[in-house]
Amino acid sequence: MMAFGTRITILRNKARALWREAKSSILVALFLALILTTAALLTEWRGAVVANDAIEAMREGRDVAVDANDRPETILARVAFLTARSEVDRARALVETLDRSGSIETRARGHYLLANALLRKAFDHVERSQLEAANPFVNLAKREYRRALQLAPDYWDAKFNLDVAARLVRDFPDFERKSGDELSADPKKLWTDIPGKPKGLP
Amino acid sequence: MRIACVALMLAAALPAFAQETTVRIRSARPFGYFVGDLIHARIDVSAPADAVLSRASLPNPGPLTGSLDLRDVKLSDSSESGARLWRLDLTYQNFYVALDARDIEIPGFELSISTATGAQTVAVPAWRIGVSPLREIAPQKQEQASDYLRPDGSSAFVDEATPLNLAFGAGAAALLALALVARDRAWPPFQQRKARVFSALARQISTRRAADDANLAVAIQSVHRALDQANGAILLSGDLPEFLRRRPEFKPLRADFERFFETSKRLFFGGESSKDDSAAEQLAQFVGRLARQERAG
Numbered sequence: 001m002m003a004f005g006t007r008i009t010i011l012r013n014k015a016r017a018l019w020r021e022a023k024s025s026i027l028v029a030l031f032l033a034l035i036l037t038t039a040a041l042l043t044e045w046r047g048a049v050v051a052n053d054a055i056e057a058m059r060e061g062r063d064v065a066v067d068a069n070d071r072p073e074t075i076l077a078r079v080a081f082l083t084a085r086s087e088v089d090r091a092r093a094l095v096e097t098l099d100r101s102g103s104i105e106t107r108a109r110g111h112y113l114l115a116n117a118l119l120r121k122a123f124d125h126v127e128r129s130q131l132e133a134a135n136p137f138v139n140l141a142k143r144e145y146r147r148a149l150q151l152a153p154d155y156w157d158a159k160f161n162l163d164v165a166a167r168l169v170r171d172f173p174d175f176e177r178k179s180g181d182e183l184s185a186d187p188k189k190l191w192t193d194i195p196g197k198p199k200g201l202p
Numbered sequence: 203m204r205i206a207c208v209a210l211m212l213a214a215a216l217p218a219f220a221q222e223t224t225v226r227i228r229s230a231r232p233f234g235y236f237v238g239d240l241i242h243a244r245i246d247v248s249a250p251a252d253a254v255l256s257r258a259s260l261p262n263p264g265p266l267t268g269s270l271d272l273r274d275v276k277l278s279d280s281s282e283s284g285a286r287l288w289r290l291d292l293t294y295q296n297f298y299v300a301l302d303a304r305d306i307e308i309p310g311f312e313l314s315i316s317t318a319t320g321a322q323t324v325a326v327p328a329w330r331i332g333v334s335p336l337r338e339i340a341p342q343k344q345e346q347a348s349d350y351l352r353p354d355g356s357s358a359f360v361d362e363a364t365p366l367n368l369a370f371g372a373g374a375a376a377l378l379a380l381a382l383v384a385r386d387r388a389w390p391p392f393q394q395r396k397a398r399v400f401s402a403l404a405r406q407i408s409t410r411r412a413a414d415d416a417n418l419a420v421a422i423q424s425v426h427r428a429l430d431q432a433n434g435a436i437l438l439s440g441d442l443p444e445f446l447r448r449r450p451e452f453k454p455l456r457a458d459f460e461r462f463f464e465t466s467k468r469l470f471f472g473g474e475s476s477k478d479d480s481a482a483e484q485l486a487q488f489v490g491r492l493a494r495q496e497r498a499g
Binding site: 005013027030031034038042045049052055056058059071080084113120126127150153156158166 | 271297348356368379
């Protein structure tokens with residue numbers, strides 16, 4: 001039986017021989033792989049620069065066309081651009097696109113921006129005393145805030161704004177079903193803090 | 203999930219199985235939930251050892267009421283001193299917008315278990331948690347209605363630095379790999395690289411010594427061949443001064459050279475045994491020094 005050390009030596013020599021044989025091809029393969037990696041990373045960086053240029057432009061108020069294949073950040077910047085201008089329907093289409101591709105945070109923020117735009121529309125109606133017309137916008141906004149919170153439960157801005165929206169229009173049916181006495185206590189308080197309450201009323 | 207062992211309520215289920223089936227609901231805290239907060243509850247159901255829980259009777263994630271979602275249901279089961287223990291980890295999300303601190307109800311549900319005596323229903327009772335408001339009931343008057351809202355916030359940029367840094371790193375590594383390839387294939391500027399005759403020989407000798415088939419005569423012969431190769435012609439002891447003049451890096455080893463030629467002569471012409479450990483050791487050291495001088499030169 002061969003000594004253990006000898007066997008180790010033989011094994012090492014075999015490995016060395018194999019390495020000498022394969023060294024050239026391994027080095028070439030390594031070189032090619034690294035070149036490809038570099039190219040991919042540079043492409044990625046280039047894409048990031050283009051996306052950031054578009055985001056910067058939209059932050060400064062210039063509209064940039066965006067399609068579904070763009071980066072989630074770019075789409076989100078366009079959602080912010082549209083919602084700031086109350087273009088709710090076009091923003092909603094993009095938020096739906098985000099839902100298919102974006103990260104959780106991006107999607108939550110998209111829903112939050114959309115909800116803010118909807119709620120601002122509702123405020124416009126309330127200020128013009130069109131309470132009936134404001135109703136659906138508040139409810140849509142609440143749904144979007146809820147969606148944002150379902151995605152990101154720690155989204156404090158969404159919690160706060162959902163609170164604002166929910167005090168504009170309460171969810172009565174739920175109360176009626178669950179417990180009757182809560183309902184009787186609320187409505188008086190409810191309308192006291194509508195922010196857009198016409199001035200001059202008691 | 204940090205479920206402190208705050209037992210919310212300890213409810214013995216239906217009286218008929220009061221001794222056998224118990225339900226215990228625990229939550230991390232039964233108060234202080236804002237809108238959107240997650241409520242973690244742990245429900246322990248213990249039952250007789252032969253009971254089987256019907257998975258279909260577990261509550262399904264989804265909206266439970268207009269202001270409460272069930273997000274996640276996890277079941278783990280274990281046996282403990284002759285009883286089955288099912289542990290349900292439930293995650294609810296509260297969407298109730300409270301105007302003041304108050305309790306809301308988490309609805310109960312029923313679990314079906316089957317035992318040897320037949321199917322049973324275990325009722326997990328409804329329980330209550332306290333929700334809290336986020337804002338004053340009557341906030342300060344604002345100029346504009348939209349001032350009541352938290353702002354939109356500004357858009358985030360895409361991370362540019364990471365891919366660029368990584369690209370630099372990969373590019374540098376690629377250049378290094380290219381240099382290695384060039385060296386391997388003796389491309390310029392590596393075409394001048396001399397063959398390392400003695401390094402190869404030193405490696406070969408030490409391998410052979412380790413494999414224990416060292417033969418002094420064979421080793422000495424291979425050293426002669428290597429010296430011939432370094433000299434460009436056959437090197438005899440008489441040619442030594444000429445060789446050392448041409449390869450000055452080997453000058454410090456003159457004494458070793460002379461001893462080597464001496465040993466060689468004794469072995470091949472003096473009829474000495476080729477099993478000489480000290481001579482073999484000396485030879486290995488000589489070749490090692492040659493290799494070192496060769497690398498330095």
